[in-house]
Amino acid sequence: MTFAIDFLQVLILVGTAPLLRGLVGRIKARIQNRRGASVWRPYADLRKLFSKEDLISATASPLFRLSPMILFAATVAAAAFVPTLHGFALLGTAGDFIVLVYLLALARFFLILGAMDGGSSFGGMGASREALVSTLAEAPLLLALVAVSIVAHSTSVAGIVRWSSGQPFFHLSPVHALAFVAFTLVAIAETGRVPIDNPITHLELTMIHEAMVLEYSGPSLALIEWANAIKLNLMLSLLVAVFMPWGIAPATSLHGLAIALAAYALKMVLLAVLLAVLESSVAKLRMYLVPDFLGVACALSILAVVFTALKR
Amino acid sequence: MIEILFKLVLSVLLVLPVAVFAVRGKKARLLPALLLFGALVAGALAAILSLGQGGHVRLDLSSLTPLSFVLGIDRLSAYFLLLICLAGAPVALFSAGYVERHYSGRRRDWLWALLPLFLLSMIVVATAATAFAFLFGWELMTLFSAGLILIDGDGGQRRQNIFTYLLMMHAGAAAVAASFFVFLPHSANLDFASMRAASPVLSASARNAIFLLAFLGFGTKAGIVPLHLWLPKAHPIAPSPVSALMSGVMLKTAIYGFVRLVFDLMGGGPSWWGYLVLAAGAVSGVLGVLYAIAEHDLKRLLAYHSVENIGIIYLGLGASMIFTAHHALPWAAVALMGALLHSLNHALFKSLLFLGAGAIADATHTVDIEELGGLFNRMRVTGSVFLVACCSIVGLPLFNGFVSEWLTFRSFVAGATLASLSPAIVLPLMAGVLALIGGLAAACFAKVYGVAFLGRPRSREAEDAREVSRSMQAGMVMLAAACIIIGIAPGIVLWPLSGVVQQLLPGATLPASAMSITRVIPWLAVVVVGVVFATMLVRRVSRTTPTWACGLPGLDSRMQYTSTSFSKPLRQVFSQAYKPDRTVEILPVDQPCFPASISYSSVRTTSFERSLYRPALDGIVAAANRLRRLQTGNIQVYLLYMFLALVALLVFMRFA
Numbered sequence: 001m002t003f004a005i006d007f008l009q010v011l012i013l014v015g016t017a018p019l020l021r022g023l024v025g026r027i028k029a030r031i032q033n034r035r036g037a038s039v040w041r042p043y044a045d046l047r048k049l050f051s052k053e054d055l056i057s058a059t060a061s062p063l064f065r066l067s068p069m070i071l072f073a074a075t076v077a078a079a080a081f082v083p084t085l086h087g088f089a090l091l092g093t094a095g096d097f098i099v100l101v102y103l104l105a106l107a108r109f110f111l112i113l114g115a116m117d118g119g120s121s122f123g124g125m126g127a128s129r130e131a132l133v134s135t136l137a138e139a140p141l142l143l144a145l146v147a148v149s150i151v152a153h154s155t156s157v158a159g160i161v162r163w164s165s166g167q168p169f170f171h172l173s174p175v176h177a178l179a180f181v182a183f184t185l186v187a188i189a190e191t192g193r194v195p196i197d198n199p200i201t202h203l204e205l206t207m208i209h210e211a212m213v214l215e216y217s218g219p220s221l222a223l224i225e226w227a228n229a230i231k232l233n234l235m236l237s238l239l240v241a242v243f244m245p246w247g248i249a250p251a252t253s254l255h256g257l258a259i260a261l262a263a264y265a266l267k268m269v270l271l272a273v274l275l276a277v278l279e280s281s282v283a284k285l286r287m288y289l290v291p292d293f294l295g296v297a298c299a300l301s302i303l304a305v306v307f308t309a310l311k312r
Numbered sequence: 313m314i315e316i317l318f319k320l321v322l323s324v325l326l327v328l329p330v331a332v333f334a335v336r337g338k339k340a341r342l343l344p345a346l347l348l349f350g351a352l353v354a355g356a357l358a359a360i361l362s363l364g365q366g367g368h369v370r371l372d373l374s375s376l377t378p379l380s381f382v383l384g385i386d387r388l389s390a391y392f393l394l395l396i397c398l399a400g401a402p403v404a405l406f407s408a409g410y411v412e413r414h415y416s417g418r419r420r421d422w423l424w425a426l427l428p429l430f431l432l433s434m435i436v437v438a439t440a441a442t443a444f445a446f447l448f449g450w451e452l453m454t455l456f457s458a459g460l461i462l463i464d465g466d467g468g469q470r471r472q473n474i475f476t477y478l479l480m481m482h483a484g485a486a487a488v489a490a491s492f493f494v495f496l497p498h499s500a501n502l503d504f505a506s507m508r509a510a511s512p513v514l515s516a517s518a519r520n521a522i523f524l525l526a527f528l529g530f531g532t533k534a535g536i537v538p539l540h541l542w543l544p545k546a547h548p549i550a551p552s553p554v555s556a557l558m559s560g561v562m563l564k565t566a567i568y569g570f571v572r573l574v575f576d577l578m579g580g581g582p583s584w585w586g587y588l589v590l591a592a593g594a595v596s597g598v599l600g601v602l603y604a605i606a607e608h609d610l611k612r613l614l615a616y617h618s619v620e621n622i623g624i625i626y627l628g629l630g631a632s633m634i635f636t637a638h639h640a641l642p643w644a645a646v647a648l649m650g651a652l653l654h655s656l657n658h659a660l661f662k663s664l665l666f667l668g669a670g671a672i673a674d675a676t677h678t679v680d681i682e683e684l685g686g687l688f689n690r691m692r693v694t695g696s697v698f699l700v701a702c703c704s705i706v707g708l709p710l711f712n713g714f715v716s717e718w719l720t721f722r723s724f725v726a727g728a729t730l731a732s733l734s735p736a737i738v739l740p741l742m743a744g745v746l747a748l749i750g751g752l753a754a755a756c757f758a759k760v761y762g763v764a765f766l767g768r769p770r771s772r773e774a775e776d777a778r779e780v781s782r783s784m785q786a787g788m789v790m791l792a793a794a795c796i797i798i799g800i801a802p803g804i805v806l807w808p809l810s811g812v813v814q815q816l817l818p819g820a821t822l823p824a825s826a827m828s829i830t831r832v833i834p835w836l837a838v839v840v841v842g843v844v845f846a847t848m849l850v851r852r853v854s855r856t857t858p859t860w861a862c863g864l865p866g867l868d869s870r871m872q873y874t875s876t877s878f879s880k881p882l883r884q885v886f887s888q889a890y891k892p893d894r895t896v897e898i899l900p901v902d903q904p905c906f907p908a909s910i911s912y913s914s915v916r917t918t919s920f921e922r923s924l925y926r927p928a929l930d931g932i933v934a935a936a937n938r939l940r941r942l943q944t945g946n947i948q949v950y951l952l953y954m955f956l957a958l959v960a961l962l963v964f965m966r967f968a
Binding site: 050054061099106109112119122124138143215 | 685686688689695699703706707708709710714718721722724725728733736737740741743744745747748750751752754755757758759761762763765766767768825826828829831832835836839840841842843844847848850852853854855856857858859860861867869871872873877878879880881882884885
C-alpha cells in the first residue's frame with residue numbers, strides 16, 4: 001500500500017506537470033484580459049510533438065538525442081524524492097536533499113551540452129546564461145534546505161516533511177521564513193520564470209531556456225518541455241511539502257489520502273495563481289541583475305543557517 | 313603473500329629503467345609498458361589484500377642506508393598504494409601507445425626509465441615507515457617528475473616554469489623535513505611508531521609548530537591557494553601521461569603525508585587547526601575553479617581544477633579535524649572518509665581527463681579548446697570517456713565524484729549537531745561553499761565538453777581528427793569504468809575505507825545514516841537508466857537538417873559560442889577574482905575615430921603573483937644585493953674574514 005502511494009506520488013508529479021503549466025498560462029491570460037488556451041493545451045502540445053519527426057542538425061553528435069532522455073530521466077528520478085500525499089517518498093534516505101539538488105544539476109548539465117551540440121550561436125548563448133543562473137542558484141538552494149533540515153533534525157526530504165507536518169499551524173520560526181523566501185527566489189530562477197527568464201519569449205537578446213532548445217524538435221523537444229514542466233511542478237511541490245505540508249496524510253487511509261490530495265491540489269492552484277500574478281506584474285530583469293537577485297537569495301539562506309545555530 | 317607481491321613491485325620498478333637502457337631494439341617496444349602495467353596491477357592486488365587484512369608488512373632496508381629506512385604497509389598506506397596503482401596502471405597502458413607515437417630514440421628511453429622511477433618514488437612515500445624513507449621518496453618524486461618534464465625540452469618559458477616548480481617543491485620539502493625534525497628530541501631515529509608515541513609528550517607550541525610546518529610543506533605540494541603557483545605552470549608542460557600522474561597521483565601523496573602526520577602521528581589537535589585547513593580548502597576550491605573557468609588551454613584548465621579538488625579534499629579534512637577537536641568522532645570519520653574517497657576519485661577522473669587531453673593533442677596537435685569542436689563525432693571512444701570524466705569531476709549523481717562530495721556535504725550538515733556555536737555555524741555554511749564550487753565546476757566542464765567535443769570543428773586539425781590508438785583507448789576506458797563503478801556501487805570502496813578511517817580515528821563508529829548512500833544510489837541508477845530506456849521506446853522518425861540559422865545561409869563555425877564567450881557572464885560576475893591587465897592601443901593616437909590599427913592584449917597574472925610572490929622575490933633579491941658587498945674579490949679581505957672567524961671561534965671555545 002505504502003509503495004503504491006509512493007508510486008502514485010511520482011505519477012502525480014510527472015502526470016500533472018503539463019496541467020500546472022496550462023493552468024498558469026490560463027490564469028495569466030485572464031489577468032491580461034484574454035480568454036487564453038485551455039488548461040489541457042500542454043498535453044495536446046506534447047502529443048503533437050511526440051508524433052512529429054525529429055530534426056537532427058547535420059553537425060550534431062549522438063549526444064544531441066541522448067541529452068533530452070537523460071534530462072527527462074534525471075528529472076523524473078528527482079521527482080521520486082518529493083513526498084506530496086504522505087510523509088514518505090519512493091526514493092529517500094538520510095541526506096537525500098543533496099541527491100535531489102544534484103539530480104537537477106545532472107539534468108541541467110546534459111541540457112546545456114545538448115544546447116551546445118547544434119553548433120549555432122543561440123545554443124551557446126542560452127547555455128552560457130543557463131550556466132550562470134544555475135551556478136549562482138545552487139548554493140542558496142542547498143543552504144535553504146540545509147537550514148530547514150537542521151531545524152527538523154532530519155536530512156531526508158520526507159523526514160523534514162514529517163517534522164513540519166507535526167508542527168502547529170502558525171508556528172513560524174525566523175529560519176523557516178528566511179529559508180522560504182530564499183527557496184522561492186531560487187525556485188523562480190531555477191525554473192526559468194519571470195523575472196529571470198520569460199518562458200514565452202522568442203527574442204534572442206533575452207532568452208535563456210528557449211535559446212537552448214531552439215535546435216530541438218519533435219519527440220526530443222517534447223521530452224525537454226515535459227521535463228521542464230516536471231521541474232516547475234517539482235519545485236513548487238517541494239515548496240509546499242517543506243514549508244506548508246499541512247493536510248498531508250498522517251497514516252495510510254483512503255480518507256486521509258483523499259484529504260491530502262485535495263489539500264495538495266488546493267495549495268498548488270494557489271501557488272499557480274500567485275505565480276501568474278507575479279509574472280503578469282513584474283518585468284524581466286536585465287541579465288546582469290540576475291546575480292543581485294540570486295545574491296539576495298544567497299544572503300537570506302546564509303542568514304537562515306546562522307539563525308539555526310542561534311535559535312538553539 | 314602481500315610481502316612477496318610488494319617486493320615484486322618494488323624490484324620490477326627498480327629494474328625496469330636499467331632494462332630499458334640495456335635492451336634496446338624494436339622487439340622491446342611494448343615490453344616496458346606491459347611490465348609497468350603488470351607491476352602496478354600486482355601493487356593494486358597487494359594493496360587490496362592488505363586493506364582486507366590490515367596486515368602489517370615491514371621491509372627493513374636500514375642496513376643499506378645510512379639512516380633508518382623502513383617501508384611498511386598499514387591500512388592507510390595500503391589505501392594510497394591502491395590509489396597510486398589504480399590510477400597508474402591505466403596510465404601505463406595509455407603510455408604504450410602515446411609514447412610510441414610521440415617519442416623516439418633517447419627521449420623514449422628516458423621516458424620509460426623515469427616513469428617507473430617516478431611511480432616507485434611515490435610508492436616509497438606512501439609506504440614509508442620512517443621519516444628518512446619518507447623524505448627520500450619525497451625528494452626523488454620531485455626530481456623524477458622534473459626530469460620527465462625536461463624530456464620535452466627546456467626552451468624559453470619552460471625552463472622558468474620548471475625552476476619555479478623545483479624551487480617551490482624544495483621549499484615545501486624543507487618545511488616537511490623541519491616538521492619531522494621537531495620530533496627529534498623525543499624520537500631518536502624518527503620512525504613513525506616512535507613519533508606516534510612521542511607526540512603526546514610534545515609541548516603545545518611544538519605541536520603547533522609541527523602542524524604549521526606540515527600545513528605549509530604539504531600544502532605546497534598539494535597546491536592550496538596561495539601556494540599553488542607552481543601547479544598551473546608545471547603540470548601543463550609535462551607529457552600528458554606524466555601530467556596525469558602528477559595531477560592525479562602526486563598531489564595525493566601530499567594529502568597522504570598530511571593525514572599521516574596530523575591524524576595518525578599527532579592524533580588531531582585544537583579546533584583552530586581545523587578552521588585553518590577548512591579556510592584553505594574553501595579558498596582553494598573557489599579560486600581554483602574560478603581561475604579554471606577563465607582558461608582555454610585544456611591542460612592548464614585541468615591543472616587549476618586540481619587546485620579546486622584539493623580544496624574539496626581539504627574541506628573534508630578540515631571538517632574532520634574540527635569534529636575530532638569537539639570529540640564528535642563518528643562525524644569526523646564521515647568527513648575523513650569523504651576526503652580520502654575524493655582523493656581516490658580525483659586520482660581516477662583527473663588522470664582520465666589528462667589522458668583525454670593527451671588523446672586530443674594526439675589527434676589534433678593542440679590543447680587549446682578554442683581551436684577544437686565537434687570531436688565527439690570524430691572520436692567516439694575518447695569523447696565518451698571524457699564525458700564520463702566531466703560528469704565525475706562535476707560530482708553528478710551516478711558518477712564517483714558525487715559520492716565523496718555527498719559524504720563531505722553530509723558531515724557539514726551534521727556540524728549543526730555540535731554543542732559549541734562556532735562550528736555549528738561555520739560547518740553548515742561550508743555546504744554552501746561546496747555547492748558553489750560544484751556549480752562553478754559544472755559550468756566549467758559544460759564549457760570544456762561543449763566547446764571541444766560538440767558543435768562544429770573550429771579548425772582544420774579538429775575537422776581531420778581521428779580516433780587514437782587501441783592501447784590509449786584501453787587505458788582511458790579502464791579509468792572511466794572505475795569512475796562509473798564507484799559511482800554506482802560506492803560500497804565496494806566505502807567498506808574498506810571505513811577500516812582505514814577506524815585506524816586513524818580509533819573508537820569511531822560510523823553513523824548508520826552516513827552509509828545509507830550505498831543503498832540509494834543503485835536504486836537511483838535503476839530509475840534513471842530505466843526511464844532513459846523507456847524514452848528510447850518512443851517511436852521516432854528522424855531527419856538530418858542543417859542547423860537553424862534564422863533562415864539565412866552561411867552559418868559557420870566562427871559563429872559558435874567560444875570558450876571565452878561562454879565563460880564571459882561568469883567572469884563578469886566574479887570579476888574581483890581576475891583583474892586582468894588590459895591594454896588597448898589605437899594607432900594613430902591623434903585620430904581615435906579613424907584608427908589605422910587597434911591592438912588589444914589582456915594578461916591575467918593572478919593577484920597572488922603580484923601582491924605576494926613579487927614582493928617576496930624582490931625582498932630576497934634586495935637582500936642578496938646587500939650581502940654582495942661582502943664579496944669584494946680582494947684576497948686580503950678574505951684573509952681578514954678567516955682571521956676574524958678564527959678569533960671568534962677561539963673566543964667562543966674559551967667561554968663555552
